[in-house]
Amino acid sequence: MPFVPVLHAEWIKIRTLRSQLGGLAAMFVTIAGLSPLAAVDADSDPLFSVYFGISFGQIAAIAFGTTAVSSEYRDGALRLTLTAVPDRGRWFAAKTTAIALPVLAVGLLTGFVSLLVGRAALGASAPGWAEGVRGAVGCGVHLTLMALFAAGVAAVLRSGVATLSVLIPFLLIVSFVIGDFSGSVADYLPDRAGQVALHSDWGGALGPWSGLGVTALWTAAVLAAGAWGVRRRDA
Amino acid sequence: MTSIDVRDLTKEYGGRRAVDGLTFSVRPGRVTGFLGPNGAGKSTTFRLVLGLDRPTAGTATLGGDAYARLREPLRRVGALLDARAAHGSRTARGHLLALAASNRIPARRVDTVLEETGLAAVARQRVRTYSLGMRQRLGIAAALLGDPEVILLDEPANGLDPEGIVWIRTLLRRLAAEGRTVLVSSHLMGETAAFADHLLILGRGRLLADTPVRDFIHARVRPQVRVRTTDPAALADLLARHGHDASCEEDGAWTVRHTRVDVLGRLLSEAGVPVLELSAREATLEEAYLDLTASEAEFTAPRQEA
Numbered sequence A: 001m002p003f004v005p006v007l008h009a010e011w012i013k014i015r016t017l018r019s020q021l022g023g024l025a026a027m028f029v030t031i032a033g034l035s036p037l038a039a040v041d042a043d044s045d046p047l048f049s050v051y052f053g054i055s056f057g058q059i060a061a062i063a064f065g066t067t068a069v070s071s072e073y074r075d076g077a078l079r080l081t082l083t084a085v086p087d088r089g090r091w092f093a094a095k096t097t098a099i100a101l102p103v104l105a106v107g108l109l110t111g112f113v114s115l116l117v118g119r120a121a122l123g124a125s126a127p128g129w130a131e132g133v134r135g136a137v138g139c140g141v142h143l144t145l146m147a148l149f150a151a152g153v154a155a156v157l158r159s160g161v162a163t164l165s166v167l168i169p170f171l172l173i174v175s176f177v178i179g180d181f182s183g184s185v186a187d188y189l190p191d192r193a194g195q196v197a198l199h200s201d202w203g204g205a206l207g208p209w210s211g212l213g214v215t216a217l218w219t220a221a222v223l224a225a226g227a228w229g230v231r232r233r234d235a
Numbered sequence B: 001m002t003s004i005d006v007r008d009l010t011k012e013y014g015g016r017r018a019v020d021g022l023t024f025s026v027r028p029g030r031v032t033g034f035l036g037p038n039g040a041g042k043s044t045t046f047r048l049v050l051g052l053d054r055p056t057a058g059t060a061t062l063g064g065d066a067y068a069r070l071r072e073p074l075r076r077v078g079a080l081l082d083a084r085a086a087h088g089s090r091t092a093r094g095h096l097l098a099l100a101a102s103n104r105i106p107a108r109r110v111d112t113v114l115e116e117t118g119l120a121a122v123a124r125q126r127v128r129t130y131s132l133g134m135r136q137r138l139g140i141a142a143a144l145l146g147d148p149e150v151i152l153l154d155e156p157a158n159g160l161d162p163e164g165i166v167w168i169r170t171l172l173r174r175l176a177a178e179g180r181t182v183l184v185s186s187h188l189m190g191e192t193a194a195f196a197d198h199l200l201i202l203g204r205g206r207l208l209a210d211t212p213v214r215d216f217i218h219a220r221v222r223p224q225v226r227v228r229t230t231d232p233a234a235l236a237d238l239l240a241r242h243g244h245d246a247s248c249e250e251d252g253a254w255t256v257r258h259t260r261v262d263v264l265g266r267l268l269s270e271a272g273v274p275v276l277e278l279s280a281r282e283a284t285l286e287e288a289y290l291d292l293t294a295s296e297a298e299f300t301a302p303r304q305e306a
Helices: A003-015 A018-039 A046-050 A054-073 A077-084 A088-125 A129-157 A160-178 A190-198 A208-232 B042-049 B092-102 B107-116 B132-144 B162-177 B189-193 B213-220 B232-241 B261-271 B283-294
Strands: B004-013 B016-026 B030-035 B057-062 B077-080 B150-154 B181-186 B198-203 B206-212 B224-229 B246-248 B254-257 B275-280
Touching: A003 A018, A003 A054, A003 A088, A003 B092, A018 A046, A018 A054, A018 A088, A046 A088, A046 A129, A046 A190, A054 A077, A054 A088, A054 A129, A054 A160, A054 A190, A077 A088, A077 B092, A088 A129, A088 A208, A129 A160, A129 A190, A129 A208, A190 A208, B004 B042, B016 B042, B016 B057, B016 B198, B016 B206, B030 B042, B030 B162, B030 B189, B042 B057, B042 B150, B042 B181, B077 B132, B092 B107, B092 B132, B107 B132, B132 B150, B132 B162, B162 B181, B181 B189, B189 B283, B198 B213, B198 B283, B206 B213, B206 B283, B213 B283, B224 B232, B224 B261, B232 B246, B232 B254, B232 B261, B261 B275
Parallel strands: B030 B181, B030 B198, B077 B150, B150 B181
Antiparallel strands: B004 B016, B004 B057, B198 B206, B224 B254, B224 B275, B246 B254
């Protein structure tokens, strides 16, 4: 079966669910909406103060990726999907592409709008253009990787509730708490590593691009596990 | 012409055989009823035919190909497995558009099948607002989307109102008359006999019967006739003389076993017994089916001590 019609079908599934469109909107609102507050905490990292909302925005990205996959695992929806597209590897590739492209587009838009707003709010202490553009691109890429990470977990666990009850506490508690001990193994957690790209300064071993690389490896591993499950298990 | 061919199909779940060495063919141009009590393995067989579950042993093919090898399968095979499969937050139209896009089926087919299943007026409402019967119609619409030669419907009459039952009966007859291969599962014999030409009866994963409906009725159904008369004494005398096994019901009518209306009607007429009512008892079809499956049914209640 050709790939593009399958991708088209998966995109229709996303755009016909209001909760999915709401997830994309929430990503934009939580990050770009908080960027005017960049000036409030003048001591903090100038670039990260622009992207302060990423902690909440990535939850929206995770919810988006989770919902897109978990909606297939309720009431026999996947069976209907796979009768239309029996090539499961191709289907999962189309599903993840249909998740990645809108998140990347909205994530980049969010990144650049936040940068412009944040620079205006910070005035003289604003981050420079070079690191600003790196931050905006990093914002789009990091959100995309988080959405795909969640999609992979959802394909492994085959449940939206299970996926969110693993990932949200993980992001809010584990990563927040042990994230304070910078320079530790916590730097290599999927959500922490990618966020290095949103900082002006970083103390750990990971730089902006190597950080995104680490997150990409996490995502690739989880997607591979999800793809394996989709291909091997009875639907 | 595409037929469904199942050969030695077996599926085990943790040592339990849901489907046990099934072999049958479903031919085009007729409606094949797939009957069996709940848990007999009908839905599992459907999933195996559609390549959704992996068989433990055996094969299932459509026109010689495994389902998973079909290109754009909705154009060749349409299936209804679970009426709840459509997401409640989508509209019926959105649901069908996504399915159509994956197999490059033009969007106008979506409107055609919505029209055909009587959902055109509610096509832009969310599926969450639908009754079970409307969801069944949407599931059937999805099955018809690619104008397929092979149609598999798992319990399509579930939740349909009487008007809907008549509609599905007519639809199935028409699809078969157009030369398509139609396989329809049900756990109700009476319902199935109303539209099927051929029966496959399943019990505990095994095939119990593979027979034309007419042959099944002739071979299995012990016919009964219900008679009412103004002269019970003459009737009782006549039945006794001809050795008929008969009994009088509470409402004054007589039930005569192991005979048919054409036999008994002639007899009554020749003897001059006045007749108020003479009718065949249809319930016996269901009884014959229950006889066949009772010993095999997995979830029959334990027999009550008398």
